[in-house]
Amino acid sequence: MAKILIVEDEQHQRELYALELQDEGYEIDQAANGKEAVELVKTNKYDLVIMDIRMPEMDGIEALGKILSKDKKIPIIIYTAYSNYKSNFMTWTADAYITKSSNLDELKNKIQEILATRSGI
Amino acid sequence: MKRFLYRTLFFFGPDLLFALFVAFILTSLDGNRVLAGAIAAGVVSMVAVRAVLFRIGSRFYYAQRIDAIRGLVEEYKKGRYIVPKIEISGRDELLELYGDMRTLGKHLSSVINSQKTELEKFQNLYNSIVFSLSTYYLILNGEDKIVFANTGLCEKFNFEQNEIVGKRIEDIFYFVNRRLKEGLRQVRKYENSVLLEKTHLLSMKKVSIIADIKISNIVLQEKRHEIVVIDDVTNRLQKDYQISLMSQITESIQKDDEIDRILHTILTGVTSGAGLGFNRAMLFLLDEKSQTLHGKMAVGPDSFEEAIEIWSSIASRNPEESISADDEKASGKALLKNVMNASFGMDQDSVFTRAMKTMMHIHVLDLWNEQDISEEIRALLNVKEFVIVPLVAVNRSIGVVVADNKFNKAPIGKGDIELLSIFASQAALSIENYVQLDSVRNEMQKLGQRQDAIVESEKLAAIGRISAHIAHEIRNPLVTMGGYARRIFQLARDREKGKDVSGIKDAAMIILNESERLEKILSNVMDFTRPSRYIREFNNINEVIEDTVNLLKNLFLEKKINVETNLETDVPLIKCDFNQMKQVMLNLLQNSIDVTGPGGRIVISSESTAENIVVRVMDSGSGIDQEDTSVVFEPFFTTKVTGVGLGLAIVKKIIKDHGGDISVRNITEGGSEFVIILPVPV
Numbered sequence: 001m002a003k004i005l006i007v008e009d010e011q012h013q014r015e016l017y018a019l020e021l022q023d024e025g026y027e028i029d030q031a032a033n034g035k036e037a038v039e040l041v042k043t044n045k046y047d048l049v050i051m052d053i054r055m056p057e058m059d060g061i062e063a064l065g066k067i068l069s070k071d072k073k074i075p076i077i078i079y080t081a082y083s084n085y086k087s088n089f090m091t092w093t094a095d096a097y098i099t100k101s102s103n104l105d106e107l108k109n110k111i112q113e114i115l116a117t118r119s120g121i
Numbered sequence: 122m123k124r125f126l127y128r129t130l131f132f133f134g135p136d137l138l139f140a141l142f143v144a145f146i147l148t149s150l151d152g153n154r155v156l157a158g159a160i161a162a163g164v165v166s167m168v169a170v171r172a173v174l175f176r177i178g179s180r181f182y183y184a185q186r187i188d189a190i191r192g193l194v195e196e197y198k199k200g201r202y203i204v205p206k207i208e209i210s211g212r213d214e215l216l217e218l219y220g221d222m223r224t225l226g227k228h229l230s231s232v233i234n235s236q237k238t239e240l241e242k243f244q245n246l247y248n249s250i251v252f253s254l255s256t257y258y259l260i261l262n263g264e265d266k267i268v269f270a271n272t273g274l275c276e277k278f279n280f281e282q283n284e285i286v287g288k289r290i291e292d293i294f295y296f297v298n299r300r301l302k303e304g305l306r307q308v309r310k311y312e313n314s315v316l317l318e319k320t321h322l323l324s325m326k327k328v329s330i331i332a333d334i335k336i337s338n339i340v341l342q343e344k345r346h347e348i349v350v351i352d353d354v355t356n357r358l359q360k361d362y363q364i365s366l367m368s369q370i371t372e373s374i375q376k377d378d379e380i381d382r383i384l385h386t387i388l389t390g391v392t393s394g395a396g397l398g399f400n401r402a403m404l405f406l407l408d409e410k411s412q413t414l415h416g417k418m419a420v421g422p423d424s425f426e427e428a429i430e431i432w433s434s435i436a437s438r439n440p441e442e443s444i445s446a447d448d449e450k451a452s453g454k455a456l457l458k459n460v461m462n463a464s465f466g467m468d469q470d471s472v473f474t475r476a477m478k479t480m481m482h483i484h485v486l487d488l489w490n491e492q493d494i495s496e497e498i499r500a501l502l503n504v505k506e507f508v509i510v511p512l513v514a515v516n517r518s519i520g521v522v523v524a525d526n527k528f529n530k531a532p533i534g535k536g537d538i539e540l541l542s543i544f545a546s547q548a549a550l551s552i553e554n555y556v557q558l559d560s561v562r563n564e565m566q567k568l569g570q571r572q573d574a575i576v577e578s579e580k581l582a583a584i585g586r587i588s589a590h591i592a593h594e595i596r597n598p599l600v601t602m603g604g605y606a607r608r609i610f611q612l613a614r615d616r617e618k619g620k621d622v623s624g625i626k627d628a629a630m631i632i633l634n635e636s637e638r639l640e641k642i643l644s645n646v647m648d649f650t651r652p653s654r655y656i657r658e659f660n661n662i663n664e665v666i667e668d669t670v671n672l673l674k675n676l677f678l679e680k681k682i683n684v685e686t687n688l689e690t691d692v693p694l695i696k697c698d699f700n701q702m703k704q705v706m707l708n709l710l711q712n713s714i715d716v717t718g719p720g721g722r723i724v725i726s727s728e729s730t731a732e733n734i735v736v737r738v739m740d741s742g743s744g745i746d747q748e749d750t751s752v753v754f755e756p757f758f759t760t761k762v763t764g765v766g767l768g769l770a771i772v773k774k775i776i777k778d779h780g781g782d783i784s785v786r787n788i789t790e791g792g793s794e795f796v797i798i799l800p801v802p803v
Contacts, residue, residue: 010597012631016604019624054593054678081596100596102603 002047002115003027007037007063008079009055013100017050020104021111034063041067046074047118048111051094053080068093075114079107132175136168186215193222202230257332257351260339265289265305268341274351278324290349295323301334308336308347319358322351327529329398330355359398363540366390370547380552381418387548388420391524397537397544399524400428401453401504403460405473406512406520412467414474414520416460421527423455428528459501471495476509477518482542483509484533508533510545514553575767593675594642598635605632645672645703655701655778659694662702662734662799666725669706673714681719687726693801695734701775708768709738709795716742717792732801733781739794744787753785 004026008014011032018028029044031037035058037049049067053060064076076094096110143164147157189207196204204226209216257274259267270285278293285293290301304315314337323329333352338345369386384404391402401421405414422428465473472494476483485491485507488499507525511518522545526533605628616622645668670677670684677684706725713723722741727734745753754773776783781799788794 010601012601012635013597013604016601016608016631019608020604054675056678059678059681081593081600100600102600102607104604104607 001025001027003029003045004111005029005031005037005040005044005046005049007031007034007049007055007060008052009033010052017104017107020108024108024111026111034058034060034066037063038066038070041070041074047115049074049076050079050107050111051076053078053082064094075118077107077110077114129175133168133171136171140164140168183215185209186213186219189219190215190222193219193226197226197229200233202226202233257353259285259290259349259351260341261290261305261347261349263309263345263347265291267293268346277330277353278328279326280324293325295325295327304334304336305347308338312338314338319354323529327531329529331358362390362393363397366544367547370544370551372551380555383548383551384418385420387522387544388418390544391522391541392420397524397540398531399533399537399541400526400528401456401524403456403523404520405460405463405465405523407467407477407518414465414467414477416463417520419453419457419460421453421456423453425528427453463497463501472498473509473521473523476511476521480511480513480518482511482538484538485509503527505530506533508538508541510538510541512545512549512552514549519549519552591642591646591672591675594672595639598639598642602632602635602639605629605635642672655698657696657698660697660699660702661694662692662697662727662736663688665699665702665706666727666736669703669710670725672707673710676714677723680714680717681721682714682717683720683722685722685724687724689726689728692727692729692734695799696802697779697799698775701779705772705775705797706738708772712768713738713740713742713795716740716744718742721792729801734799734801736797736799737794738797739788739792741790741792744791744793745785750785750787750793754783 004021006014006017006021006028008017008030009032014030014032018030021028029040029046031040033055034051037051038058040046041049051060051064055063060078060080064078067074067076077096077098078094079098079100081100095114098106098110143160147160185207186209189209192207193204196202204223206223209219251271254271254273257277258271259274260269262268267285267288267290270280270282272282274280275282275285280293300317300320304317307313307315314335317334317336319331320334321329321331322334330351330353333354335350335352337348337350339348340346366386370383370390372383384406388402388404391397391399399421402419403416403421404418406417407413408415465471467474467477470493472483472485485494486505488494488502488505488507502523502525504525504527507523510522510524512520512522522541524533524541609625609628609632612620612622612625612628616625666686666688670686710723710725717723717740724737724739726737726739728737729735747753754769773783776797776799779799781797783795783797785793785795
């Protein structure tokens, strides 16, 4: 079963993703900011990271860079309320950029898609 | 004496022997008494005749010599020491004496002559000193009669020396004002000196000066006199006065009634003895609408007697006094009335309108022989010589000043006209400036009204600038609420399948919480859109700070700025408008965010003293690159590319409206600190 790390400072949102994705059958770890995420990546192996951008302590973009410098192959989905970050080149090193919505279908589909491609290789 | 006895003996010796012989005969003729008597009588008469002849003879002998000596003495008495010699033959003591006396006379003469030359030298020196003195002086004999006046005085006041001497002081000056009389009285009474500064003197020949007069006692021929030293300070005083006048005229006019003040200043200045010294001055101003020149003001007496009265009552005073004083208004009523009733249409050609149009002064030397001056003006002015000077503002005439010397008939000099022109143009500029200022002020008022609107819209603009961040702020709870709603929906379906649905309650709770949070965010934003009518209530300043920091939370995160709040618990409540205070904090924090780069720091603190609450907003930004840091509170001051520079001006206005104060300073570690002080209600 794929193991997913959710990085999100909004507690309720994070928990919602976790509940929804657990229902989908994924194993979920949670981090409240970029710093926690980087720490968790150091000690755990994740199949995918869902990353918020605007967070206290360390934001998503910085965390993204740090995680990728450690493991270039780890797929990352940026999931944020900000749509303007799409133009930031750093984010293109991520595998997907999804704008937050109360409907998690887009996120779920993207996760499936990426994991399928990865396992296919 | 011996000589005399010898001569007497020589002359009377034979007489004596003969007398002795007769006496012998007489003694022998005893008994013949008649004969003896006749002989004795003959001898006595003979001796007597001889004595008379002796006297006559000696007198004749000495007369020439005595007369010569006497003549010499007579000449000496007259002060003539060199006398022509009278030739007398012979050689005796009297002639020697005569010779000695003449020699002595010659000596005396040479001594006296040499002393006289010395004396003359001193006299000349003394005279030239006295006469070359620029001061004038009079000597009075103790009963106000003039016994001496120096040449300077005579020349100045146009008198001959003999016209003055023997006259009373009142006879040569038109009025001897109270101060001068009182001065003389004091000098006589207390035997001291008196100095009368800036006294107006007008001579019978109509020469007027302003003088410092010094009166002191002087003793001449053992009699007490007074010396009156008159120091002409007219020029100096005129300069002072003119400068003072000028500065008053150039003073900027602030109010409508100050135009009248300036105009009155000019007219009194024009007519004051210390000013330009004209007798009368009249002012006509152009009415733009009707294009008519209207009489506006006039200063000056109606008659020579009135002039004298004015001059003696205001004989001496400071320039400042004469300008502000209205005492001259009482006189010259007829003049004022005539001038006020006069008006001249600009479309009609008159000497006044000509001066207006050409913007040049017109100097009329002889009104009676001037052809093209209307009867109206002749009747109004009724003076031979006058000058019309236009009041020329930047490029137009706004009126004319007419001045004359109706009463002392002094000719109007070129210098007087030049000065008058300078004053007139300066006054015109002042008036024109005021007119401009007034229109600027009207514009400013309109601007002020617009400014309030701008301030309001700027407040909205401030919230507009952070709207993008607020949108995200709203999106988060919205996404969460939607997500959980979907979940509830899913769980409700699952319940039908008999699954565990305990999460519904939690999800609903989360939606509730998030919707409350959303409401709070919205009301936080809405606060800024309310009209700025102050609602003063007791509020906790910490709440204001926390609310605003919360509102800007995302912006801080995005800009990577660390925010610290260091709030004193239990700060006293202050009476303020909550929303306005939030506006203050929002604008201050936005300002701090704008100047603070990533990784920077903003610290907000609150503390209280007995009377005040102090709120500090400190940032680690670039600080204020201004010598005067208070300039940042000026409206439209901005260093940013965007924004109109009203943010901090609004802050200052709100704080001032709350009776508080705000200042800013650069801090040594870099960055700046805004300090707000708000009063705690007693």
